[in-house]
Amino acid sequence: MSDWLTKIPQSARNYIEGRRLDEVECIVPDMAGVARGKAMPASKFARQESFYLPNSIFLQTITGEWADNPAGAFTEPDMILVPDFSTVSAAPWTADVTLQVIHDVFDQQGRPVPVAPRNVLKHIVGLYAERGWRPIVAPEMEFFLVARNIDPNQPIQPPMGRSGRRAAAKQAYSLSAVDEYGKVIDDIYDFAEAQGFEIDGILQEGGAGQVEINLAHGDPVRLADEIFFFKRLIREAALRHDCFATFMAKPIEGEPGSAMHIHHSVVDAQTGRNIFSDEKGRETPEFLHFIAGMQNHLPAAIALLAPYVNSYRRYVPDFAAPINLEWGRDNRTTGLRVPISGADGRRVENRLAGMDCNPYLGIAASLATGYLGLVQGANPRAECLGDAYMSDDELPTNLGDALDEMVASQPMREVLGAEFVAVYEAVKRNEYKEFLQVISPWEREHLLLNV
Structure with a gap:
């Protein structure tokens, strides 16, 4: 992904122009619309081939508790996160130069995770x-x-x-x-x-x-x-x-x-x-x-x-x-x-x-x-x-x-x-x-x- 900065919107390019990009926030909207994910140095994001989060993030309640999985066993398998570079935007309130990017989520067979809210909207x-x-x-x-x-x-x-x-x-x-x-x-x-x-x-x-x-x-x-x-x-x-x-x-x-x-x-x-x-x-x-x-x-x-x-x-x-x-x-x-x-x-x-x-x-x-x-x-x-x-x-x-x-x-x-x-x-x-x-x-x- 070394060329990922060529895929981002012009507004994000303008934000980092002439500055050293420090951090990238990898974000998935959960069931409540809360941003879940991880932040990492921009250099690591550029080298990373795959991103993962457990599917249990969609079972977390607004209080931080966990609902029972209606599908049965609570084994928390990883989902595969794929960055949607069209969503890359600045995080201008941070101390460091930071970009945030929303990720789509797929299961390990490459299918869209049907309980992910962004996937639900895409389905409709x-x-x-x-x-x-x-x-x-x-x-x-x-x-x-x-x-x-x-x-x-x-x-x-x-x-x-x-x-x-x-x-x-x-x-x-x-x-x-x-x-x-x-x-x-x-x-x-x-x-x-x-x-x-x-x-x-x-x-x-x-x-x-x-x-x-x-x-x-x-x-x-x-x-x-x-x-x-x-x-x-x-x-x-x-x-x-x-x-x-x-x-x-x-x-x-x-x-x-x-x-x-x-x-x-x-x-x-x-x-x-x-x-x-x-x-x-x-x-x-x-x-x-x-x-x-x-x-x-x-x-x-x-x-x-x-x-x-x-x-x-x-x-x-x-x-x-x-x-x-x-x-x-x-x-x-x-x-x-x-x-x-x-x-x-x-x-x-x-x-x-x-x-x-x-x-x-x-x-x-x-x-x-x-x-x-x-x-x-x-x-x-x-x-x-x-x-x-x-x-x-x-x-x-x-x-x-x-x-x-x-x-x-x-x-x-x-x-x-x-x-x-x-x-x-x-x-x-x-x-x-x-x-x-x-x-x-x-x-x-x-x-x-x-x-």
Whole structure:
């Protein structure tokens, strides 16, 4: 691999130009979207023929425990890691000159490991390709900047702004609010530029210290890679300025949650035409089939879009999070929104995913539901023309119920892969069991002396 630097993106070449490259981080996204892997001197990376990690990394829970392997024996065989040089990017926050590269994972027979989240997304994109389609997505990332919290027993607080006051809520779209933590935003821009990422826009959301970053539309795998990298760079930018960045779905009581809205369109792979619009710019049957697929199959995908017990605290009325499967044009109260656009840009926005989801799995699950709709040819319910917040709740209300829905859905098991669904369920059941053993302050306050 002595010539590997000739294969990397121009942004990475620009970053190391005229400098000695010290280290390379070999990264695999795990089930939670956490970066697993190893760092090594750049000279060793150039000489290394093969890279390995045990397959048990996909059985590790968010708490660091290990789920039981649904396949049986826990022997931890090595997987073969293959660097995807198109993902090479700078790690501009490190003391040394460092590049990071995402690796694909294969078993020892050379087959893609079916439980690896990046492989799951590639599989879904491949299903579209088999039909002559190419999915396009555009994600929106919401997150909170918060004061350092080193005691988990203490509530999360908004960060202190440059004015010396804590960030205020209910300041959506306020430029002054963004300026309060402008130094963090400046570093986010600088890190993103060094890594070759294009930010479509940054704005203040409705929560105290809540920020939204929009990314330009494009290939699902590439954008999942960018979100994976973005979460790290945003955390690093925050740490430079004595605060934390959190992607929890609901970090602060009484504040809105953080979503990862996903815009979807599908183009004909040969012509590049958006299949949601016909030659005269009108909506096509495929457009309605895609929406119907989301309505019919999203309940079985919620465990991937809302993967933690905290995720379901976002699905409450009156906090700007849709808890329905209604669809509507330019209607932000619906779970499925059709934004204003021209015919070429016609798309469907899934507003249900939380920012805490693994971006590979969140995008894969969302695309999977639309794919099933296209293949099955169903039609959606009538468009919602009013306030969909007044509709009946249609989503699972906790992680256990969401996992039950996922496992009970044969179409979702087939499209995501039975082995992946089994491993994902094992990891999440383990996490849910751990959570149920924790006694909360609410229980101590209201039940200790009253029941």
